[in-house]
Amino acid sequence: MKMKVAWAALAVLAVTATGCGSGSDSGEGSGKTTITFWDNNGGARTPIYQELIKRFEAANPTIHVEYVGVPIASVQQKYDTAVAGGDTPDVGGVTTSYLANLTGQQALEPADEWLAKSGVNGKLATPMLDSVRKTVPDGKLYLVPNTSNMDVVWYLKDKLQQAPATWDEFFTDADRLTKKPDQYGYTIRGGAGSIFQILAEMYSYSGIGEFFDASGKSTVNDPKNAEFLGRMAGLYKKDTPEADVTNDFPKMVAAFGTGKIAMMHHNLGSYNDHVKAHGKDKIGAFALPTGPGGKRTVVANPVDGFAVFKSSEHKDAAWKFVEFLVSRDGNSYWNQQTGQIPANTDAQGDSWVQGLDHLKTAVDTLNDPSTQVVSPPYYLPQFSSITKADTEPLFQKVLLGQMKPQEFLDTLAQKLTDAQAEWKKANGG
Numbered sequence: 001m002k003m004k005v006a007w008a009a010l011a012v013l014a015v016t017a018t019g020c021g022s023g024s025d026s027g028e029g030s031g032k033t034t035i036t037f038w039d040n041n042g043g044a045r046t047p048i049y050q051e052l053i054k055r056f057e058a059a060n061p062t063i064h065v066e067y068v069g070v071p072i073a074s075v076q077q078k079y080d081t082a083v084a085g086g087d088t089p090d091v092g093g094v095t096t097s098y099l100a101n102l103t104g105q106q107a108l109e110p111a112d113e114w115l116a117k118s119g120v121n122g123k124l125a126t127p128m129l130d131s132v133r134k135t136v137p138d139g140k141l142y143l144v145p146n147t148s149n150m151d152v153v154w155y156l157k158d159k160l161q162q163a164p165a166t167w168d169e170f171f172t173d174a175d176r177l178t179k180k181p182d183q184y185g186y187t188i189r190g191g192a193g194s195i196f197q198i199l200a201e202m203y204s205y206s207g208i209g210e211f212f213d214a215s216g217k218s219t220v221n222d223p224k225n226a227e228f229l230g231r232m233a234g235l236y237k238k239d240t241p242e243a244d245v246t247n248d249f250p251k252m253v254a255a256f257g258t259g260k261i262a263m264m265h266h267n268l269g270s271y272n273d274h275v276k277a278h279g280k281d282k283i284g285a286f287a288l289p290t291g292p293g294g295k296r297t298v299v300a301n302p303v304d305g306f307a308v309f310k311s312s313e314h315k316d317a318a319w320k321f322v323e324f325l326v327s328r329d330g331n332s333y334w335n336q337q338t339g340q341i342p343a344n345t346d347a348q349g350d351s352w353v354q355g356l357d358h359l360k361t362a363v364d365t366l367n368d369p370s371t372q373v374v375s376p377p378y379y380l381p382q383f384s385s386i387t388k389a390d391t392e393p394l395f396q397k398v399l400l401g402q403m404k405p406q407e408f409l410d411t412l413a414q415k416l417t418d419a420q421a422e423w424k425k426a427n428g429g
Helices: 002-008 046-059 072-085 099-104 112-117 126-133 167-176 194-206 223-233 242-246 249-257 268-278 315-325 328-338 357-367 392-399 405-426
Strands: 033-039 063-069 091-095 144-148 151-156 184-187 261-267 283-287 297-299 304-308 372-374
Touching (some): 033 046, 033 072, 033 315, 046 063, 063 315, 072 091, 072 099, 091 099, 126 144, 151 268, 167 184, 167 223, 194 223, 194 392, 242 249, 249 261, 283 357, 315 328
Parallel strands (some): 033 063, 184 261, 297 372
Antiparallel strands (some): 151 261, 151 283
């Protein structure tokens, strides 16, 4: 996350080719097919794609790939404008957080038939494929997974020798490791980005497997979720710093970096921050603990991957490029550079993954058949605003004791239920 923000301002410099649109040629008489590829996080990942394109073109001398780096903050708007103007790329980086928006505009080519005949068929992680299919109404695969992330709890090994397996053990450890005046067992993210983290925690505790019940009502205000939220809010100022109520990601990481906090919930993406602050031998990570039901439940992070656009005039070349990117070698290289989970299951077994305990923990957790993966409703147009501007201030009130956990969750649940009903009506549900 930190890296994405840092590079966003430089993204314009990442654009190595300004031409967009599908089906361009590299020059009369060249004998090459040119496809355009849009990177949905231009800047931070530009050197990675430059290397992969170099390798792809060496192996496929009749295909030329034009790279366009798009700033992550404006990528959805960029796609919307391109679709409206009929000037989309051949291949684009897409995540499940805005996949439904693109499929709603009928902009993408389904990948199901292609995958069935591809050399990577059976080599892509089932949880990621399932997460993609659950994001769209027709259950088709419009995005070929490249990577995903997972929430973990980071901890300092000199303070916590054994990771808690259950939330009861976690709460005991958070209290035990707090030593006044300035040593704390945990840090709560109370500022920007807090809602997704608390959702991940609540569902891992309650073990509820869906965000909506059969009638379309949100499950977020289930009494088990409210029970957990009450326990977590009870840590604030007792086993956490008082500043947590407004702390966003950078402030939370900085606080953890002081060495005065034993545990911190984030995802795999903050690994480099912790290594810089503490050294790789001093930090560890464990999957979010299990609740009273004992079932490992993981709320899925957005899946990032590649989509072929319907308007492409060179779909065979486009699919060949996608296949290269998610092949074992391409997928392993990309994820090793970014520190995330490869979608290719052969790449998941590579030595660099197995040599990083936090990544191995994530891969083993997601691939465990007993793990229950809960897919958030990324397909809802309002999901981002509901879980950010609409409810982050209310969560802060919960921490300050100005709002009851159940009241907060009832408010959040109603917003999600209304958005789900609106979405179902718009999609013939």
